[in-house]
Amino acid sequence: MRVGIYARVSTIDQQTLPMQLEQMREYVRNRGWTLATEVEEVGSGAKVRPKREELLKKARRREIDAVLVWKLDRFGRSLVDLVTSLNELRELGVVFVSITESLDFSTPSGRAMAGMLSTFAEFERDMVRERVIAGIANSRAKGKPHGRPRTASLKKDEIRKLKTDGLNNSQIAKKLNISRGSVINQLVEQ
Numbered sequence: 001m002r003v004g005i006y007a008r009v010s011t012i013d014q015q016t017l018p019m020q021l022e023q024m025r026e027y028v029r030n031r032g033w034t035l036a037t038e039v040e041e042v043g044s045g046a047k048v049r050p051k052r053e054e055l056l057k058k059a060r061r062r063e064i065d066a067v068l069v070w071k072l073d074r075f076g077r078s079l080v081d082l083v084t085s086l087n088e089l090r091e092l093g094v095v096f097v098s099i100t101e102s103l104d105f106s107t108p109s110g111r112a113m114a115g116m117l118s119t120f121a122e123f124e125r126d127m128v129r130e131r132v133i134a135g136i137a138n139s140r141a142k143g144k145p146h147g148r149p150r151t152a153s154l155k156k157d158e159i160r161k162l163k164t165d166g167l168n169n170s171q172i173a174k175k176l177n178i179s180r181g182s183v184i185n186q187l188v189e190q
Contacts, residue, residue, distance in 0.1 A: 001095070002036035003028050004055050006063040009042055009072045017042070020070040027068060027099050036064050049077070056085065059094045068093035072103070080122050083117050152182035159186045 004030065004086045007020040017040060028035050037058060041051035052075065058064050067089060069075045075098070076082025086105065089096050095106040103109040139146040152159070155176050169187075173180040 001031075001033045001065045002063070003033045003066045003068050004039065004058055005035065005068045006039045006052060006055050006075060006119060007041070007070060008052070008086070022070050023099060024070055027097075033066065038162040056088070059092055062092075065095065066097060066106075068097045068099065070098070072098045072102040079117070079120060080137070084118065085122075152176075152178045152186050156186045156189075157182055163187060 005021070005024040007017055008068065009015075009017045009020075020037065021040070025035065037055065039051045039055045041049055043049075055064075055067065059067060067075075072082060076085060084098055088173065095104070097104045097106070097110075103113055105113070136146050155178065158176065159172055162175065163169075167175070169180050169183045172183045176183075
């Protein structure tokens with residue numbers, strides 16, 4: 001089995017990177033697998049992880065048969081992101097293993113755990129959606145505005161005047177500091 005290992009640290013705890021790598025290399029040796037690629041990423045997990053994306057591209061190109069991580073939270077930015085990535089790997093036929101949590105999604109119990117993670121991710125999405133809906137309802141009940149500010153609609157007369165003065169949509173947008181799409185929408189609404 002050709003394995004890609006993925007190690008990530010934030011700038012705060014960089015000293016764990018060598019330890020993660022060594023434990024994963026040892027795991028690969030003990031399983032008799034082949035280490036095909038080793039990916040190291042340093043930085044916050046909140047943003048896009050380019051090195052992780054490179055590893056996923058290798059999985060899509062069938063260059064690796066398994067992805068090995070030290071810990072689940074090293075791989076996913078959030079539960080939803082983690083489940084989405086794990087589902088993609090599963091659909092590709094690529095095994096996912098996290099050694100710290102003893103999760104091996106090539107086994108029946110590992111696949112069951114993947115199903116539970118999926119359920120929790122869906123639950124998390126539903127909870128966020130409910131909080132947003134409740135927040136909007138609360139704002140409406142208090143008469144507070146919500147959503148994007150109505151900047152362009154407040155400038156409708158000015159937009160039309162600038163258009164009749166011969167300015168194009170891009171020039172109007174730049175002059176009024178609004179999007180070109182907003183200018184077009186206001187000109188269409190007559």
